[in-house]
Amino acid sequence: MTATAQERAVRTVTLTIDGQTTSVPEGSTILEACNTVGIDTPTLCYLETLTPVNACRVCVVELEGSRVLVPACARKVEPGMVVHTDSERVRHSRKLVLEMLGSSVDMSYASDEVQGYFERYDAAPARFGEAADSMSAAEADHRGAGHHHATSDGMAATVAQPVKIDNELYVRDYSRCILCYKCVEACGVDAQNTFAISVAGRGFDARISTELALPLPDSACVYCGNCIGVCPTGALMFRSEYDLRQANDWHEEQQTVTDTICPYCGIGCTLQLHVQDNSIVKVTSPLDHDVTSGHLCIKGRFGFQFVQNREDGGRAERNGAGG
Numbered sequence: 242m243t244a245t246a247q248e249r250a251v252r253t254v255t256l257t258i259d260g261q262t263t264s265v266p267e268g269s270t271i272l273e274a275c276n277t278v279g280i281d282t283p284t285l286c287y288l289e290t291l292t293p294v295n296a297c298r299v300c301v302v303e304l305e306g307s308r309v310l311v312p313a314c315a316r317k318v319e320p321g322m323v324v325h326t327d328s329e330r331v332r333h334s335r336k337l338v339l340e341m342l343g344s345s346v347d348m349s350y351a352s353d354e355v356q357g358y359f360e361r362y363d364a365a366p367a368r369f370g371e372a373a374d375s376m377s378a379a380e381a382d383h384r385g386a387g388h389h390h391a392t393s394d395g396m397a398a399t400v401a402q403p404v405k406i407d408n409e410l411y412v413r414d415y416s417r418c419i420l421c422y423k424c425v426e427a428c429g430v431d432a433q434n435t436f437a438i439s440v441a442g443r444g445f446d447a448r449i450s451t452e453l454a455l456p457l458p459d460s461a462c463v464y465c466g467n468c469i470g471v472c473p474t475g476a477l478m479f480r481s482e483y484d485l486r487q488a489n490d491w492h493e494e495q496q497t498v499t500d501t502i503c504p505y506c507g508i509g510c511t512l513q514l515h516v517q518d519n520s521i522v523k524v525t526s527p528l529d530h531d532v533t534s535g536h537l538c539i540k541g542r543f544g545f546q547f548v549q550n551r552e553d554g555g556r557a558e559r560n561g562a563g564g
């Protein structure tokens with residue numbers, strides 16, 4: 242018998258997670274099922290507004306009958322599943338993922354929640370040794386498959402490289418990139434459909450790149466900033482935030498966030514203005530906003546200089562965001 246759309250919509254799946262039985266709508270992920278029983282699952286590459294890519298594997302859980310651990314963020318629930326989220330095997334796997342990321346990537350600008358994962362899983366990235374020296378920009382942009390070699394002297398290989406500052410709106414600091422793919426998805430089919438950035442290289446040498454590693458002004462980038470909006474580690478950052486951080490003048494705890502409506506067109510996207518010392522320092526939009534899903538265009542994201550009289554103002558206007 243074929244189920245009607247209405248019947249399919251109300252079908253639920255019952256499974257067991259850490260000894261608790263729960264029923265969730267068919268099509269839900271294990272991560273969503275975990276949320277229903279109050280189990281907090283760590284995630285890095287997952288975002289509710291993007292298609293899961295299973296890139297980081299920090300969310301893995303043990304599934305009875307499955308040889309391998311499965312990613313909770315992407316694996317759909319099935320009737321009768323028995324899931325373990327805090328077994329020795331799961332904790333060990335999550336710890337290793339965090340240690341490998343933490344030893345090779347600068348995660349100091351990641352959220353408090355992400356920083357907390359390290360303590361929760363007793364991850365100690367420093368045990369892989371001191372960080373190796375930074376690569377040059379040319380080396381970082383053109384590494385080929387098979388280029389990577391183990392470092393000598395017991396130092397930890399890293400993705401450290403110089404910050405890319407090639408425009409007035411945002412900077413790219415790939416020393417902080419965990420290759421979560423969120424920016425690629427936001428620039429691609431999940432939001433912007435511009436495809437200005439993608440993953441180049443293989444293995445440890447994989448990195449986010451524009452076409453032919455061009456500077457942003459010469460690439461297909463339209464400066465919507467949607468990639469910045471989803472980046473979890475500060476690898477992509479407003480130029481205004483970067484400059485303030487460089488001057489030791491970034492004080493998030495003193496900032497206010499005010500909702501307003503973008504004045505540039507009739508769609509009326511909700512903007513969240515982050516204000517410090519009476520100046521707008523960045524603009525975001527709520528992830529759960531039904532018009533934007535957190536995404537904006539260049540005008541809403543960067544065209545805010547006209548509301549304030551700053552000596553260093555005019556960046557957005559110079560890049561065409563001013564109207």
Ligand code: SF4
Pocket residue numbers: 424427428433435436437438461462463464465466467468469
């Ligand atoms: S600013 Fe927009 S167009 Fe440019 S790389 Fe980021 S998402 Fe793509």
Ligand code: SF4
Pocket residue numbers: 417418419420421422423424425449468471472473474475476477
């Ligand atoms: S730049 Fe940010 S969003 Fe893009 S892959 Fe790296 S960490 Fe993820």
Ligand code: FES
Pocket residue numbers: 283284285286287294295296297298299300301312313314315
């Ligand atoms: S959060 Fe599930 S694989 Fe990254």
